[in-house]
């Protein structure tokens with residue numbers, strides 16, 4: 001086997017891996033970047049970008065339908081063709097990563113396409129080549145769609161995110177297993193194009209990791225838009241016959257033309273040779289310290305670290321790992337203020353702890369909750385939403401916050417600053433909030449902390 005020497009090997013070029021390889025090469029190191037699929041990972045081809053293009057289109061339809069209430073009359077006739085074209089041509093280059101590979105190589109990275117495995121400390125093998133990395137190896141292998149062990153499911157042609165984001169036409173009906181962020185976003189978006197949608201969730205509410213008030217509000221909007229939401233379901237079996245799916249819920253049956261499974265992700269760790277560096281290949285995540293070190297000459301970033309499966313987390317951890325590899329000063333990883341946004345309409349933006357997490361952590365909690373219509377902007381826009389603040393009363397700082405509304409993810413920015421920088425609640429109360437903005441609801445929620 002041919003052996004090559006380099007400074008760093010990056011396995012998996014998701015958002016963080018691509019950024020890491022690029023930054024290290026630009027800093028003068030000799031870097032090998034390896035990916036078996038597409039450079040850029042899940043986000044640009046099968047995740048964030050195409051899903052948000054669909055949501056942008058669906059929001060336009062919803063806005064058109066609001067004209068009747070506000071400004072006269074409108075007739076909205078949805079057409080999926082521009083959405084499919086935009087995803088294929090603008091977002092993904094027909095699922096071709098040439099531009100990303102060129103960008104990587106222009107930055108000085110040696111790119112290898114193939115499945116990489118660790119073969120001991122600082123050693124990687126890919127397609128008959130061995131790389132000895134003097135400084136070490138960065139792991140960014142990400143995750144793949146997972147399916148729950150439901151009887152019959154594996155034998156059906158169900159969709160995961162990788163198929164649903166490539167469809168050229170819409171079905172008449174869609175069942176969605178999983179009411180988390182991915183399932184909820186796609187469910188609402190395609191429903192606005194006229195698809196009859198049923199969401200099946202095993203937990204007692206959709207968006208289960210979020211505040212219960214946020215879940216209830218989104219479920220209520222889904223109901224008003226005609227999306228059927230079934231919570232606490234147990235799916236006994238799934239079958240497929242004559243172009244139709246049938247989901248047996250033990251007594252009742254849900255029928256649909258297509259089935260999307262959005263019920264979790266599987267870390268790409270089992271075929272990575274983790275055992276050769278003393279790590280457990282069957283673990284759900286790779287344990288890392290605050291510098292993203294997973295061992296001697298080994299770093300891990302992105303979804304597999306279990307700190308939050310978000311593109312911004314992958315990029316954040318990349319910056320931390322790059323500083324460590326280059327021996328540069330700078331902040332280490334801090335997860336107190338991780339922001340997350342579910343791009344339903346209304347959007348759910350949240351940061352830090354939920355009320356329950358704060359109480360479970362033993363904090364002396366005060367909560368402030370307000371309706372978005374408490375802001376004049378919310379009332380004018382006839383917007384549905386809320387702001388919920390979670391304060392550590394002993395320290396007088398926010399430890400968590402949720403903003404649900406038309407711009408929930410944008411209102412979140414000031415709340416993320418507050419949680420991250422531990423801005424005293426008293427200071428937040430003393431600020432001036434522009435009129436009439438959605439974020440004036442934050443001021444109202446601060447006044448309600450109790």
Ligand SMILES: Cc1cc2nc3c(=O)[nH]c(=O)nc-3n(C[C@H](O)[C@H](O)[C@H](O)COP(=O)(O)OP(=O)(O)OC[C@H]3O[C@@H](n4cnc5c(N)ncnc54)[C@H](O)[C@@H]3O)c2cc1C
Pocket residue numbers: 011012013014015016017034035036037038039040041042043046047048049051114115116117140141142143161182268271272301302303304308309310311312313314
């Ligand atoms: C439908 C959907 C919507 C999403 N929306 C958002 C959103 O709005 N905002 C957000 O922040 N996040 C979103 N995410 C999550 C986001 O896509 C991921 O968190 C992000 O891609 C970061 O993942 P990562 O860096 O861990 O690696 P990934 O993006 O998963 O990339 C890992 C790469 O490693 C490669 N690889 C794996 N194993 C090997 C190996 N052994 N050898 C060679 N290559 C290997 C893979 O081919 C892949 O290219 C969404 C995800 C989905 C599925």
